[in-house]
Every structure is written in C-alpha cells, then in structure tokens.
Amino acid sequence: MSDQAARPISLLKRSGHTARRHAAEARFRTCGLGAILIGLLALAMLLASVLGSGLGAFRQTYIHLPIHLDEAALDKSGNRDPKALKKVTTISYGKVIAASLNDTVLQAGIATQGLTKDDIAGIISREAPAQVRDMVLSDTDLIGKTIQVRLLANGRIDGYLKGRITAATAARDSNVSPAQLQLADVMMERGLMSLDFNAAFLTAPDASDQRPEAAGLGVAILGSAYMMLIVLALALPIGVAASIYLEEFAPKNGLTDLIEVNISNLAAVPSIVFGILGLAIFINFAGLPHSAPVVGGLVLTLMTLPTIIIATRASLKAVPPSIRQAAQGLGASRMQAVFHHVLPLAAPGILTGAILGLAQALGETAPLLLIGMVAFVREYPGAPPEGLFDPASALPVQIYNWTQRADPAFVERASGAIIVLLAFLLFMNAGAILLRRRFERRW
Amino acid sequence: MSRITLTTSALAILATSTAAAARDQVQVAGSSTVLPYATIVAELFGENFDHPTPVIESGGSSAGLKKFCDGVGDNTIDIANASRRIKPAEIAACEVAGVSELIEVRIGYDGIVFASDIGGESFAFTPADWYKALAAEIVQDGRLAPNPATMWNEVNPDLPAQEIVAFVPGTKHGTREVFDLKVIEQGCKDSGAAAELESLGADAGRHCTSLRTDGRAVEIDGDYTETLARIDSNTDGIGVFGLSFYENNTVKLQVATMNGVVPSAETIASGNYPVSRPLYFYVKQAHFDMVPGLKDYAEFFVSDDIAGPGGPLADYGLVPDPELAETQEILADEVLMN
Incomplete structure (x- = not known):
C-alpha cells in the first residue's frame, strides 16, 4: 500500500507499461513489413526467372530464301495431279530446300569451309519442308517457279542468336557445330537471316522434340x-x-x-x-x-x-x-x-x-x-x-x-x-x- | 430464363453427341521413353498423310498398357507405347477386358547410359561397380550386412573418390526393369556375389536386385528432365538416361563407359555396349477397321524412311533394328501375338 502512495502515476511522464506497448507495436509492424518484403522478393524472383528465360519465345529466327521448286523432284509426271502431288513427302521437299540454300550460300560467296552440305541444310528447321509443301499443295502453279520464302531456322541456331548457345557450348553439342554458328553470323549480316516477332508462338500447334522452334500454343x-x-x-x-x-x-x-x-x-x-x-x-x-x-x-x-x-x-x-x-x-x-x-x-x-x-x-x-x-x-x-x-x-x-x-x-x-x-x-x-x-x- | 435454356441446350448437345463421337484420329499412350519418337512420327504422319495427326500421351509403359487393356471401342486408346515387353499378367488383363488381338511392333533399340555433370570426374563403370555401390545388403565376412560403401573408389579403386549418389528410374518406368536386369543383376553375378549369396542359403534373386534405401540410390518417378535437374543441383550425382536424351544434352552431361565401351548407336547396334533394350508399341487389331489411319500410322512408324538407318528416328537417337523388315511383315500380315 505504501509503495503505491509513494509512486503517483503521472499523465505527463511515460510509464514503463506504455513504452512496452509501443515497442510491441513497433515489433509487430516490422514483422508485417518483413512478411510483405519476403512475398515481394519471391514474386520478383519468379517473374525474373520466368521473364528471363521466357521472353525469347516471343522472338524467332527466320531464314529468307529464294527457293526453286524443282519440277523434276516435286511433280515427275508434270500434270499437277493433286493425288500424285500429295504422295510427294516432306523428305523430297527437304532436299529441294537444302539444294536452294546451298545455291544461295554459294552465290552470296559465303565461305563454307568445314561445312558439309548436310551441315548447311541443318541450319533450317525440320518444319520448313512442311511449310513449303503446304504452300505448294494449296497453289500447284508454284511448281517450277522460284519463290521467296521465310523459313524457320533450326532451334540451335535460334538459341545462338538469342544467346542461349555459345561457340564454346556448341563445340560440346552433338547437334550443332561452331562452323554452323559462324555461317549463321554471316547470313545475319547479309540479311538472309533475321530475328523477328514470333506470332506463331500464339497460333501454331505443338511440335515434336526435333522442332522446338516450331512449337506454339x-x-x-x-x-x-x-x-x-x-x-x-x-x-x-x-x-x-x-x-x-x-x-x-x-x-x-x-x-x-x-x-x-x-x-x-x-x-x-x-x-x-x-x-x-x-x-x-x-x-x-x-x-x-x-x-x-x-x-x-x-x-x-x-x-x-x-x-x-x-x-x-x-x-x-x-x-x-x-x-x-x-x-x-x-x-x-x-x-x-x-x-x-x-x-x-x-x-x-x-x-x-x-x-x-x-x-x-x-x-x-x-x-x-x-x-x-x-x-x-x-x-x-x-x-x-x-x-x-x-x-x-x-x-x-x-x-x-x-x-x-x-x-x-x-x-x-x-x-x-x-x-x-x-x-x-x-x-x-x-x-x-x-x-x-x-x-x-x-x- | 436464358440461363436455364443455355444449360438445357448444353446438356442436350452433350447427350446427342455422345453417341455420334466416332473417332477419326489415332490415340496413343504409354512410355515416356518412346514418347519423343512417337511425336516425331506423328508429326511427319500428319504432314504427309490425309489423316489427322495422332494424339500421344505419355505416363510410363505400365500406365499406358493398363489404359490399353481397358477394352475395345472408340473411347479406348489404339496403341500403347512400351519400353519393355508386355507382361503375361498384362496380356491376361487385356484378355479379360476383351482385348485379345494384339500386334507387337518392335521399333528399334534404345541404349541406357550413365551420365554425370560435364564439369565433374569421368567414370568407367562395370555392372559389378553398380551392384556393389547400390545393393541394399552385401555379403561381408560370411554374413549379410547393410552396404557400407559411401564413395565410388571404395567399390572399385579405379573409380574417382566421389560420393555415391545415383538417380535411377522409378519402378513405373520400363527403363528400371532393364537397369535391374542388365546392370544390377549382371553385376551381382559378375562380382561373384550371387554365388556367395547362394552358398549362404539366401534368396539370390531378391537380394541381388534390392537397392539401398539410405538415400544413395534415388528413384526418379518423373522424366529424364527431372534426373538432369537433380544432377544440376548435386553435381556428384550420376544419372541413368536414355541415349537420345543424353545426345540432346551433351552440353551439360558427360557419359560414362560400361565395360570400357562408349555408348553410341554403333556400339549398341553391334551389341558391344551391354545396356540396351528394344522399344515396342502394341496395337489393337480390332481397331484397324474402326479408326482410319491406324494401320497407316503403324506401318509408317516402322517404314525404312522413318525407323531405318539415317531416318529421323535414328537422327534423334534410336538405334535402328536390323530386323526391321520382319517387323514390317508382321504388320502387313497382321500377325497376332500369341
């Protein structure tokens, strides 16, 4: 009893109890702020990783090429019979494209040391023959002519231009060689190759393991x-x-x-x-x-x-x-x-x-x-x-x-x-x- | 009111179309090892034929065969991909459900390779090394004891001093069966452990293939991408992969030799590389008349242009079957499995 009388409570002076309550509130606020910061950090990490690796999908490497649609290879009978034309598989179209690419590279005077014909053809996507075949089947008059087309480049070449693959990793990669990457560099300089917006990513269907460049949503x-x-x-x-x-x-x-x-x-x-x-x-x-x-x-x-x-x-x-x-x-x-x-x-x-x-x-x-x-x-x-x-x-x-x-x-x-x-x-x-x-x- | 009419019309559409839902595209399910090959073939098939591109599910050989054996009819799948042969129990289950006319198609061979991080040590294994490293119990001083090995150089002094951590396929994968048979059991025999186990009166068959469960043999139930991710995060790990997966990821992985042989299409075809297995698909003969394009797809899959040497499947890592012509005949004549 005497203790209380000796210490009267002053309204002007902060008591220990008030200070403890204020400290508790400050602690709680810091915790809350910390929780939000952790949440934001997690979100930022997620977005950074997804955007960092995913934005590339909206751009795609294309090869601009004149292609000679050789009548001897695509329509042996020469009478444009739709049934016979449908029998010509993408394998034949692949050969036609490969030959055209080889000619274009030679005419442009690009050095192809250390590259076989197959290596040069390898920079084009396996989807390309299907692209050209569809064009020909929908307009059979194209056979025998030379048309300017935009074809997908192979996924590894695409990866190189987007920085995913370097000459050092290509040396260890069994699917692409550094010489092919050099060829891609030269073709890029000459305007035969370009990195464009990839609208097909939103419209094209899925593609198999061999054609990541063609896969879409x-x-x-x-x-x-x-x-x-x-x-x-x-x-x-x-x-x-x-x-x-x-x-x-x-x-x-x-x-x-x-x-x-x-x-x-x-x-x-x-x-x-x-x-x-x-x-x-x-x-x-x-x-x-x-x-x-x-x-x-x-x-x-x-x-x-x-x-x-x-x-x-x-x-x-x-x-x-x-x-x-x-x-x-x-x-x-x-x-x-x-x-x-x-x-x-x-x-x-x-x-x-x-x-x-x-x-x-x-x-x-x-x-x-x-x-x-x-x-x-x-x-x-x-x-x-x-x-x-x-x-x-x-x-x-x-x-x-x-x-x-x-x-x-x-x-x-x-x-x-x-x-x-x-x-x-x-x-x-x-x-x-x-x-x-x-x-x-x-x- | 408009909401109610919407609902009833939706239900009406449902009811009427159920009966009329005849299928015009091939449906496939099964092994995730066969999946990439099947998608490559399906894509080419869709491009070059008038039939629509087949739909291909993965999920593992066992899951695929189970689905396959659900019955015959429009709402069952036509083909099951498998990275192992169908088991007698599965054939029996198929027959119970009315799926008795099966055609077995062998598409080629796939190597199973052992690969580790590109920056780490390189390995030259024998099956005996794997048995000694991963067996749950080994014979020590005439008694069965839990496997004490923690480092690869403890099982074979020629191997690098690296922690034993192995990522092996889970039991739902057909690959696991081949791994057990051609690596672990073989190693059990080669190392003389099988004989020792038998002299002790223990069940050699069971003791040979039970893997340790102390975290050094990690079973991966997902796909090879998961195994690769595990090796990325634990560079001491050694993973079991299909040859084609390794060949697509030579930037990150280095491959180990087995009995001194480097795995490649050539060494697997010649039989020098010991760990390989045939890949199959099974097709319902009863569906040939029901689903247009089914037989075309099956025949296209094993045609010389596709599954033969130099074809797109070989490019991707499939080892062509030297007896492909026989498989083509089986399909052409619709020879059933017995």
Whole structure:
C-alpha cells in the first residue's frame, strides 16, 4: 500500500507499461513489413526467372530464301495431279530446300569451309519442308517457279542468336557445330537471316522434340478457351441457382446444414480427385472421348462449382434484409424480391467469384492428367459444338509437357507459355477487380 | 430464363453427341521413353498423310498398357507405347477386358547410359561397380550386412573418390526393369556375389536386385528432365538416361563407359555396349477397321524412311533394328501375338 502512495502515476511522464506497448507495436509492424518484403522478393524472383528465360519465345529466327521448286523432284509426271502431288513427302521437299540454300550460300560467296552440305541444310528447321509443301499443295502453279520464302531456322541456331548457345557450348553439342554458328553470323549480316516477332508462338500447334522452334500454343489456347466456355455455361447457372435456393428459399434445418458443410468441404478437395471422378463417370460410364475439352470442361465445372456457390452465397448474404422486406412490403413475391432486387445487387460479387473460379480452373493440370488431355496434340479442334469433342490440349498442360522435353530449347518455350498463362490470369483478375469497383454498393 | 435454356441446350448437345463421337484420329499412350519418337512420327504422319495427326500421351509403359487393356471401342486408346515387353499378367488383363488381338511392333533399340555433370570426374563403370555401390545388403565376412560403401573408389579403386549418389528410374518406368536386369543383376553375378549369396542359403534373386534405401540410390518417378535437374543441383550425382536424351544434352552431361565401351548407336547396334533394350508399341487389331489411319500410322512408324538407318528416328537417337523388315511383315500380315 505504501509503495503505491509513494509512486503517483503521472499523465505527463511515460510509464514503463506504455513504452512496452509501443515497442510491441513497433515489433509487430516490422514483422508485417518483413512478411510483405519476403512475398515481394519471391514474386520478383519468379517473374525474373520466368521473364528471363521466357521472353525469347516471343522472338524467332527466320531464314529468307529464294527457293526453286524443282519440277523434276516435286511433280515427275508434270500434270499437277493433286493425288500424285500429295504422295510427294516432306523428305523430297527437304532436299529441294537444302539444294536452294546451298545455291544461295554459294552465290552470296559465303565461305563454307568445314561445312558439309548436310551441315548447311541443318541450319533450317525440320518444319520448313512442311511449310513449303503446304504452300505448294494449296497453289500447284508454284511448281517450277522460284519463290521467296521465310523459313524457320533450326532451334540451335535460334538459341545462338538469342544467346542461349555459345561457340564454346556448341563445340560440346552433338547437334550443332561452331562452323554452323559462324555461317549463321554471316547470313545475319547479309540479311538472309533475321530475328523477328514470333506470332506463331500464339497460333501454331505443338511440335515434336526435333522442332522446338516450331512449337506454339495455338491448340492449347483453343482447348483452354473451350473448357472455360463449358465451365462458364454450366458452373455459373448451376452455382447461382443452387446458392439462391439455399440462401433465400431453403428451410434452415439439419439437412441444409449438412449440404453447406459438404460444399465447403468440396472446395478443399484436391483437384486430382475430380479427375478420377471424370475418368470414371464421363469417359468409362458415359462413353465420352479421351482428350476432349468437353470432358475437361465438365471436370473443371465440378471443381469450380463449390467456389462459385460459396462466393455467391456470401454476396447474397451481404445484401441487407431491409431490401427484401421493402420489396415484399410493396407486394412483391419472394421470387420477385430475389430476382428484381437482391440478385442485381449481389451480381458484382457473384461475377467476381465466378471469374476467380474460372481463373483457378484455367491454371489446373492435375484433373486433366487422368482424362487424357496431357498429350501431344497437333490438330486444332473444330468449331464448337462438335469441336468440343475433338482432342485438344490446355495451357497449363502445355507448360508441363514442354518442361519434360529433352531439348533445352523447350525451357524457353515453357517459360514463354507461363508468361502467356500469367497474362491471361492477370487479365481475368483485373476484370474481376474492375467489376467490383464499378458496381459494388456499400450500405 | 436464358440461363436455364443455355444449360438445357448444353446438356442436350452433350447427350446427342455422345453417341455420334466416332473417332477419326489415332490415340496413343504409354512410355515416356518412346514418347519423343512417337511425336516425331506423328508429326511427319500428319504432314504427309490425309489423316489427322495422332494424339500421344505419355505416363510410363505400365500406365499406358493398363489404359490399353481397358477394352475395345472408340473411347479406348489404339496403341500403347512400351519400353519393355508386355507382361503375361498384362496380356491376361487385356484378355479379360476383351482385348485379345494384339500386334507387337518392335521399333528399334534404345541404349541406357550413365551420365554425370560435364564439369565433374569421368567414370568407367562395370555392372559389378553398380551392384556393389547400390545393393541394399552385401555379403561381408560370411554374413549379410547393410552396404557400407559411401564413395565410388571404395567399390572399385579405379573409380574417382566421389560420393555415391545415383538417380535411377522409378519402378513405373520400363527403363528400371532393364537397369535391374542388365546392370544390377549382371553385376551381382559378375562380382561373384550371387554365388556367395547362394552358398549362404539366401534368396539370390531378391537380394541381388534390392537397392539401398539410405538415400544413395534415388528413384526418379518423373522424366529424364527431372534426373538432369537433380544432377544440376548435386553435381556428384550420376544419372541413368536414355541415349537420345543424353545426345540432346551433351552440353551439360558427360557419359560414362560400361565395360570400357562408349555408348553410341554403333556400339549398341553391334551389341558391344551391354545396356540396351528394344522399344515396342502394341496395337489393337480390332481397331484397324474402326479408326482410319491406324494401320497407316503403324506401318509408317516402322517404314525404312522413318525407323531405318539415317531416318529421323535414328537422327534423334534410336538405334535402328536390323530386323526391321520382319517387323514390317508382321504388320502387313497382321500377325497376332500369341
């Protein structure tokens, strides 16, 4: 007692307790700041590594070459019979291109010491014969003429011009020689070769291990788009209908509680489980085809539904009861109150939830593994609705596939695909934020 | 209301197209070792034929054969790629599901090579070195004891003093079976360990092939790219690769000799390099009439232009089969496996 009387508390002087509280707050703030810095650092590292290795995929080395389409090699009969022309394989076209390249190099007076004819032809992509064959088949009058074409360069040459391969590593590389790199340098100087924007990366289909330079995302982007279309067409109406019923009409009892718990639980189920389900139900039972976007879309719909239901219910809950009461007080039925007043007010939240659910589905690979979409697909799927049943790939699947290829050039392609996927996700998330900002109402 | 019509129409489309989904493109699944070859062939096939490019999945020989044996019909695959022969149990499973008419197609040979980081020491192995380094238990002083070796020069004084860390394919890969048979079991016999085990009354078959589990034999369930990434991060590691993968990554990897022989297409074809295996694909005869282009694809795969010497597959690292003509006949006559 006497102690307290001896030390009166002064408002003007800081007590030890206050100092401790302030110190605790300062410590907490530093921790929070540190947490954000660590997060930013991780993001910066991810972006730096992806952009560093992936930006190259958006530029590609091309060879500009006059090609003499030798009639003797491409149309022996000389009567331009389409059937006979189709029998001429890309191997014959490869020889025609190789001969034209050899002539061009000789005429330009480029020294080719230490290079065989095969070495010189080796700087052109294996995709080039297919390019030229397609041109000839679509216009048979070209045979016998000399045409100026732009052909893909081999992946190793492309890697050299982008700095991925150096003369030192080429000496150890069994697929390219330093002499070929020197030839590429000279051709670059003479304007026979150039490094241009690579639009084909976004439109071309996948290519095999021997043609990393030709691989593109066309089929994957189309497949992902089809799947998103199905998810949007199925998950949004089903999810919204389920949430409106649960939130506005269903009686509150043990059964609805059970359903609610199960929905929250489903949202946390690993996505591979939905793949197993998809294989069992949609492919083995319903007989839908393998590798088809329709099955992928259905599986992703199942996966996205809980996310959409939870978001929709939350935004329905956020609409104040007074709105419903006012509508009903003026004579509206419960359904009219919901559809005329509650739903429009909850729409921004529902759309945000749906977009976030779609973004999650867009980046999902695991469920697609089991339904055969993790595959090498080169044919574009047809136009919907039939096209939904054609085989297709998906963006995240394409990334996964490319990281498993032996040729190091696919690392660049995989990182490029990650950039594309990130851009799509950023675009979708930005859309969600925009919608929320634009239409959200607060009470 | 428009939402509801959208949903019903989507479901209606689903219901009607299910029945009409006849397939016009070949579907393939299986070995990740065969995958690059299969994609190369598929690409050329799509370019040069009127049929669409086949769809090719990977996932390992066992997974592919399992899928293959799901049954016959439009929604089952036509071809399974395998880096080993189909097992009797798998043939039985196939028959139960109604897949009894199989054609076995051998496409060529693939070497299994042992490679380490380009900046490290170079190695000259024998199968016995691998057995002694990786066996779980070895015979010591007349008793079975856990393998004590930690450095390569402890198992063979001629090898560099480097920590034993080996990245071997996981059991789902067909490559593992060949590795067990041609390296570990062979090494067990060569080193005399098999005889010692038998004299002790131990089960030589089982003890010969059980690998140590103390972290020195790391099983890789992913692809060779994962093995390569492991060697990048642990430069003491030695990885098991396919010859074609190594040939595409000579910038990062150096290859070890086996019994003094450098692996190459020539030494594997001549049989001097001991660790190689045939690669196969299996095709359902019942699908020949059902899927247009299936037989064309199969025949194109093993044609001289593709799988023969100097063809695109040989360029990529496949060792051409000297008996390719016989395989072509098997396909042409549709000779079934029995």
